[in-house]
Amino acid sequence: MINLTINGKPLTVPEGTTILEAARSAGIAIPTLCYLEGRPPLGACRVCLVEVEGARTLMASCSTPVAENMIVRTHSARARAARRRVVELLLSEHDGNCPTCDRNRTCELRALADSLGIERLPFEGSKARRRVDSSTPALVRDNAKCIKCRRCVAVCSEVQSVGALFPQNRGFDTLIGPAFTQDLEGVACVQCGQCAAVCPVGAIVEKSHVEAVWKALETPGQVVVIQTAPAIRASLGEEFGLPPGSRVTGKMTAALRRLGFHGVFDTNFTADLTILEEGTELLGRLRRTLVDGAKGLLPMFTSCSPGWINFAEYYYPQFLPNISTCKSPQQMFGAIAKTYWASKIGKSPQQITVVSVMPCTAKKFEAQRPEMTASGVPDVDFVLTTRELARMIRESGVDFLSLPEEEMDVPLGISSGAADIFANTGGVMEAALRTVYEIVTGRELPFEKLHVTPIVGLAGIKEASLSIRNVKPEWSFLEGVELKIAVSHGLGNTRRLLEHLKNNGSPYHFIEIMTCPGGCIGGGGQPRFTNDEVRTRRIAAIYAEDEGKPIRKSHENPAVQQIYREYLGKPNSETAHRLLHTHYHPKQP
Amino acid sequence: MPKSLDSFAPCACCDRPLTEEEMVTRCHEIVQEYKDKPGGLIPALQMAQSLFGYLPKPVVKAIADGFGKSYSEVSGVVSFYSFFSTRPRGKFLIRVCLGTACYVRGGKDVLEALKKKLGVEVGETTPDRNFTLDVGRCFGACGMAPVVMINDTVHQRVKPGRIGELLTRVLTGENPTAERERA
Structure with a gap:
């Protein structure tokens, strides 16, 4: 342990702690624009400069480890002056059109300028060159707003192992972006939006669908319905000042009605449907492998996360045959709304507009994939992130916090608790096991509160095995099988897992992959700023939502049972395949 | 160390420049040689540039x-170091130092004279592919400012008015160190 003094306060912290971390642990806030929890310090922004007694210069507290008897002053006149100067210099080349910036309310640079008391800009100099890149369906980048903090670089290369964004050129000409400063569509970006989630300013944001959704809502005769992903109900409240982990399902439903949507539905409904389709597919793959001796069908990977699909198509085409053919719940919802539900209300697919609210930017990409037109038109028309929905609610004048709790519409708003947990890492796997285990054995999944504890939590790669005994006669081929499962979230973890499988073969039968750290609750479209504490709280909210549901298993969802009776026949039927399943292709940028 | 720019021979039997496909094929050998060495990326890029004269995007992609x-990471490295070029270069690479010492002793005038004489801007190559004009930020020869580096040779106390002579000497292969001796 190391003893030091920060602002006159004696502290004892473990060796290797940085000054920044030590100060934070003592409740002293040192501002920074480049620090990222859990990543090696970048030392790029120079905002965290502090005075260390005996040191010739001010030290970057994010990258300076504490030393015995160190005396640190974080907010001395010298440190404050230097910090102000650093921010003034950043502002001198920053495109400061704050009122029209997407990050107007949430810009870290703007908040910092305020807290440092910067009242005028003393430096006039060249501005960064504006080059707006809107080449992808999900993201918009604006180099003129970039302050070159390199958080996006760290998250893209280290956390996600994608490496689409790197500093190009040098000095004042430095641009953070794809190879040779080309547009994002020219490199293998999976469009997960983690860069947009960590950007301190408005340099990377989602491509907004807000105006298009308003226009659809104002089109006479058009039936506009909305589906909300399970992760939204555990995070939307943060946009209105509630603490992370607040559950706002009822208020969100009420807000969506006030916005004028004609049907307020739930992606949870098709999450339940996904479990029936994907669980049946898994059992089919197991049967063909164990009974018919087929090769290469296992492990089966989940397919809900469109960033993961992009990742596999770019980097691991050899695993594409192993990815479940099930569309994601978002796309299943679009296909069902524009066929089954359309016929129920006597409308054509063209007369229905399907809007999604997703914690995700890659969902914007997914919605425009050419395969996603089972109804004859794009099954999902527009995708809003959690942040975009919050903006629409603010724009509409609805006072979110004083809204009553309302229920979603039937039938596409009915769901089980198993659908809620699609929002977090381990959840899709647990939801699938709740159904598959019960189909095969006739008994409930043998875990307390139905939670598969080894795959709960934020560990990067998790695994478990489930012993299958005393099966029903028709599943006799599974008697005594140890079902081996793995769960990975974050594409860096996923790459490590896939490399291991590539080199050593797979002991697993079923693998869940989620693109973003923590799963969808940590998605690229979620309220900023998401760190592990926020992830943990959102996950706790999701499990509470699940445990509060009268129905906890997808196969017990009465609306799902009804759609099979009325329309789809049985899981993996021909109709189900046409509407609910897809295929994948290797691709190059 | 990579061979100097003067000696690059795109093809053993003729002067035909390599196509980008051929360069990519050759990259595989370069990668094999360097990929397991610590810090092997920059030497591999240097080797590729010395063989091909420049680093076209497909070569950067193949090395990445x-x-x-x-x-994006490898392109970031290539675009960071001014010694790497992604455009074809002339037989002679002229780099005018604009570091502080050379700048105050007339480096800028030398650059203007070269631009005028060659008819190209910074970063461009003459149509006859003889000369590429570039700038540098200090070659560590401040005592001899202003300096111009042509391929591997530093020419010192260069005078804008005598740029033509310098270029002729370089082209005809006359003792490239003449300028240094004269000083």
Whole structure:
């Protein structure tokens, strides 16, 4: 342990702690624009400069480890002056059109300028060159707003192992972006939006669908319905000042009605449907492998996360045959709304507009994939992130916090608790096991509160095995099988897992992959700023939502049972395949 | 060390420049040689540039793939160092120093004279592919400012009015160190 003094306060912290971390642990806030929890310090922004007694210069507290008897002053006149100067210099080349910036309310640079008391800009100099890149369906980048903090670089290369964004050129000409400063569509970006989630300013944001959704809502005769992903109900409240982990399902439903949507539905409904389709597919793959001796069908990977699909198509085409053919719940919802539900209300697919609210930017990409037109038109028309929905609610004048709790519409708003947990890492796997285990054995999944504890939590790669005994006669081929499962979230973890499988073969039968750290609750479209504490709280909210549901298993969802009776026949039927399943292709940028 | 720019021979039997496809094929050998060496990326890029004269994008991509690094990361390295070029270069690379010492002793005038004489801007190559004009930020020869580096040779106390003579000497292969001796 190391003893030091920060602002006159004696502290004892473990060796290797940085000054920044030590100060934070003592409740002293040192501002920074480049620090990222859990990543090696970048030392790029120079905002965290502090005075260390005996040191010739001010030290970057994010990258300076504490030393015995160190005396640190974080907010001395010298440190404050230097910090102000650093921010003034950043502002001198920053495109400061704050009122029209997407990050107007949430810009870290703007908040910092305020807290440092910067009242005028003393430096006039060249501005960064504006080059707006809107080449992808999900993201918009604006180099003129970039302050070159390199958080996006760290998250893209280290956390996600994608490496689409790197500093190009040098000095004042430095641009953070794809190879040779080309547009994002020219490199293998999976469009997960983690860069947009960590950007301190408005340099990377989602491509907004807000105006298009308003226009659809104002089109006479058009039936506009909305589906909300399970992760939204555990995070939307943060946009209105509630603490992370607040559950706002009822208020969100009420807000969506006030916005004028004609049907307020739930992606949870098709999450339940996904479990029936994907669980049946898994059992089919197991049967063909164990009974018919087929090769290469296992492990089966989940397919809900469109960033993961992009990742596999770019980097691991050899695993594409192993990815479940099930569309994601978002796309299943679009296909069902524009066929089954359309016929129920006597409308054509063209007369229905399907809007999604997703914690995700890659969902914007997914919605425009050419395969996603089972109804004859794009099954999902527009995708809003959690942040975009919050903006629409603010724009509409609805006072979110004083809204009553309302229920979603039937039938596409009915769901089980198993659908809620699609929002977090381990959840899709647990939801699938709740159904598959019960189909095969006739008994409930043998875990307390139905939670598969080894795959709960934020560990990067998790695994478990489930012993299958005393099966029903028709599943006799599974008697005594140890079902081996793995769960990975974050594409860096996923790459490590896939490399291991590539080199050593797979002991697993079923693998869940989620693109973003923590799963969808940590998605690229979620309220900023998401760190592990926020992830943990959102996950706790999701499990509470699940445990509060009268129905906890997808196969017990009465609306799902009804759609099979009325329309789809049985899981993996021909109709189900046409509407609910897809295929994948290797691709190059 | 990579061979100097003067000696690059795109093809053993003729003067035909390599196509980008041929360059990519050759990259695989370069990658094999360097990919397991620590810090092997920059030497590999130097080797590729010395063989091909420049680093076209497909070469950068092939080297990135070979090293298991992202295309954007390797392009970031290439664009960071001014010694790397992604455009074809002339037989002679002229780099005018604009470091502080050379700048105050007339480096800028030398650059203007070269631009005028060659009819190209910074970063461009003459149509006869003889000269590429570039700038540098200090070659460590401040005592001899202003300096111009042509391929591997530093020419000192260069005078804008005598740029033509310098270029002629370089082209005709006359003792490239003449300028240094004269000083």
